[in-house]
Amino acid sequence: MESRTSAARTGRPRSVAADAAILAATREALVELGWSKLTLGDVATRAGVAKTTVYRRWAGKNELVVDAVAALFDELELPDRGSLAADIEGVVLQFAAILDRPEAKSGLMAVVAEATRDEALRERIRASIVDRQKRLVVEGRARAAQRGELPPETDPEAASRTADLIFDVVAGAVVHRTLVSAEPVDEDWARRFAAMLFGGLAATGT
Amino acid sequence: MESRTSAARTGRPRSVAADAAILAATREALVELGWSKLTLGDVATRAGVAKTTVYRRWAGKNELVVDAVAALFDELELPDRGSLAADIEGVVLQFAAILDRPEAKSGLMAVVAEATRDEALRERIRASIVDRQKRLVVEGRARAAQRGELPPETDPEAASRTADLIFDVVAGAVVHRTLVSAEPVDEDWARRFAAMLFGGLAATGT
DNA sequence: GCGCTTTCGCTACGAGTCGTAGCGTAACTG
DNA sequence: CAGTTACGCTACGACTCGTAGCGAAAGCGC
Numbered sequence: 001m002e003s004r005t006s007a008a009r010t011g012r013p014r015s016v017a018a019d020a021a022i023l024a025a026t027r028e029a030l031v032e033l034g035w036s037k038l039t040l041g042d043v044a045t046r047a048g049v050a051k052t053t054v055y056r057r058w059a060g061k062n063e064l065v066v067d068a069v070a071a072l073f074d075e076l077e078l079p080d081r082g083s084l085a086a087d088i089e090g091v092v093l094q095f096a097a098i099l100d101r102p103e104a105k106s107g108l109m110a111v112v113a114e115a116t117r118d119e120a121l122r123e124r125i126r127a128s129i130v131d132r133q134k135r136l137v138v139e140g141r142a143r144a145a146q147r148g149e150l151p152p153e154t155d156p157e158a159a160s161r162t163a164d165l166i167f168d169v170v171a172g173a174v175v176h177r178t179l180v181s182a183e184p185v186d187e188d189w190a191r192r193f194a195a196m197l198f199g200g201l202a203a204t205g206t
Numbered sequence: 207m208e209s210r211t212s213a214a215r216t217g218r219p220r221s222v223a224a225d226a227a228i229l230a231a232t233r234e235a236l237v238e239l240g241w242s243k244l245t246l247g248d249v250a251t252r253a254g255v256a257k258t259t260v261y262r263r264w265a266g267k268n269e270l271v272v273d274a275v276a277a278l279f280d281e282l283e284l285p286d287r288g289s290l291a292a293d294i295e296g297v298v299l300q301f302a303a304i305l306d307r308p309e310a311k312s313g314l315m316a317v318v319a320e321a322t323r324d325e326a327l328r329e330r331i332r333a334s335i336v337d338r339q340k341r342l343v344v345e346g347r348a349r350a351a352q353r354g355e356l357p358p359e360t361d362p363e364a365a366s367r368t369a370d371l372i373f374d375v376v377a378g379a380v381v382h383r384t385l386v387s388a389e390p391v392d393e394d395w396a397r398r399f400a401a402m403l404f405g406g407l408a409a410t411g412t
Numbered sequence: 413g414c415g416c417t418t419t420c421g422c423t424a425c426g427a428g429t430c431g432t433a434g435c436g437t438a439a440c441t442g
Numbered sequence: 443c444a445g446t447t448a449c450g451c452t453a454c455g456a457c458t459c460g461t462a463g464c465g466a467a468a469g470c471g472c
Contacts, residue, residue, distance in 0.1 A: 009470075010416075010418070010469080010470050011416080011417035011468085011469070011470075012417075012420075012467070012469055012470095013419080013468075013469065013470095014418090014419065014420095015419080018420090034320075034323040035320070036320060039457090039459085040458090040459085040460090041458070049421080050420070050421045050422065051421095051422095051460090052419095052420085052422085052462095053419080053420065053421075055460070055461080056419075056420090105322040106319065106322050106323060108319075109315055109316075109318055109319035110315075110319035112319075113241055113314075113315035113318075113319055113385075114240075114241070114242060114316075115388075116240070116308075116315070116385060117240040125386070130386060161398075165398055165399060168379050168382045168383040168387055169375060169378075169379045169382075169399070169402070171382050172378030172379040172380070172383070172386075173374045173375045173378040173379065175378055175381075175382065176375075176382075177374040177378070179318055179319075179321075180318055180331075180336060180374075181374055182321075182328055183370070189371070192368075192371055193375070195406075195409075195410050196371065196375070196403075196406035196407065196410055197406055198406075198409075199406040199408070199409025199410050200401075200402035200405040200406030200407075200409070201402065201405075201406075202405070202409065203401075203402075203404075203405025203406070203408065203409050204398075204401050204402050215440095215441075216440075216441055216442085216445075216446050217440065217441080217445085217447025217448070218438065218439040218446075218447050218449075219439075219440065219448075220447090220448065221439095221448080221449085224448095224449090245428090245429060245430085246429090246430085246431090247429070255449085255450080256450045257431090257450095257451095258431095258433095258449080258451085259448080259449065259450075261432080262448075262449090266431090
């Protein structure tokens with residue numbers, strides 16, 4: 001059995017450097033031009049590759065921007081800050097820091113908007129961005145149960161639904177605050193949000 | 207003193223029917239084509255007007271879609287359902303019903319994305335869509351205080367910040383659930399969300 | 413080494429959209 | 443009726459799109 005990524009083991013291999021250059025050029029173009037004025041021709045020029053090379057690897061602007069933005073979420077982590085409220089506060093600030101970057105601001109909402117009419121794109125976003133975030137919710141929930149702050153999970157199906165709810169609340173609130181209200185997610189806001197969410201979780205016993 | 211809207215009281219007046227036809231055609235095109243494939247030329251044809259007429263009234267696609275989508279939010283109300291939790295649940299379901307319509311799905315997030323690089327567009331969205339929603343939060347908060355469910359507001363500045371927080375949480379969660387998670391905001395979800403938010407509000411004494 | 417295969421950069425192309433200008437006509441005012 | 447503005451229509455240059463065709467480059471199996 002050979003290497004797992006053996007779709008084509010013959011011929012000239014695709015330049016991995018080109019991949020990185022194209023994605024970096026995409027983020028750069030997002031910052032300078034924004035989503036609507038970003039063109040694949042311009043990205044190719046910035047990356048130092050031919051336009052055809054970009055089209056060989058990505059189906060279009062949507063897919064390219066998803067991959068370019070997804071890389072920004074690699075840095076998301078959940079350090080143990082001692083309490084559930086503090087953990088929530090920490091992840092909110094981290095998420096907000098990413099969202100505050102202009103390449104994320106411009107690109108993320110645009111592809112989400114496009115995804116409303118494109119099932120495959122929605123799945124791509126889910127796999128490369130959303131799931132990575134959602135894992136933090138599950139981790140934080142388990143940590144809180146271990147500390148005794150919340151009762152341990154019993155029904156796994158209910159636990160999954162609750163995790164989904166929390167995730168939509170956290171991510172949704174941060175996104176809405178940043179992009180729609182256009183107000184900063186500073187430490188004060190994060191503290192008040194975390195207090196409210198923690199209070200709701202404790203009150204409903206989930 | 208003459209009529210208040212007297213920018214130009216001479217010459218041929220602008221057809222109000224054309225305004226309505228263009229906005230309706232925009233919503234129709236949003237449903238059929240989505241944001242990215244919507245063109246002003248197509249909208250003009252659907253509305254039965256010349257392309258130049260559209261450009262005389264709107265600066266571009268962004269502004270036109272904001273106005274077309276804003277009309278969808280006219281129906282938002284806050285009937286008294288007896289308790290704060292029930293009120294939250296009601297407004298969540300209403301908001302979700304609007305967001306579930308394809309013309310809102312496709313258009314709203316796209317203009318929000320564009321607004322990240324356009325201050326004037328952000329202000330237009332705020333005035334015609336966001337503020338209308340936010341008023342419901344203030345109203346619901348006051349009603350809850352009247353019922354004795356929450357302590358009355360003392361510091362008006364703190365009250366305003368809390369209203370902003372609640373608004374971002376409610377609207378953000380519904381938008382995220384609908385567009386990113388792509389899961390339905392049904393009665394069960396709304397009930398669990400309202401319970402969590404109400405618990406958080408009661409716990410933090412805001 | 414040598415052929416086979418795939419990717420590469422480059423150029424060119426038709427199709428489509430953009431936003432504007434110019435024109436004659438329509439609608440309303442004093 | 444004269445003045446003013448909106449209207450429908452046509453045409454336009456500039457731009458982007460996504461694809462096709464080419465010769466050269468870069469690995470792989472023999």
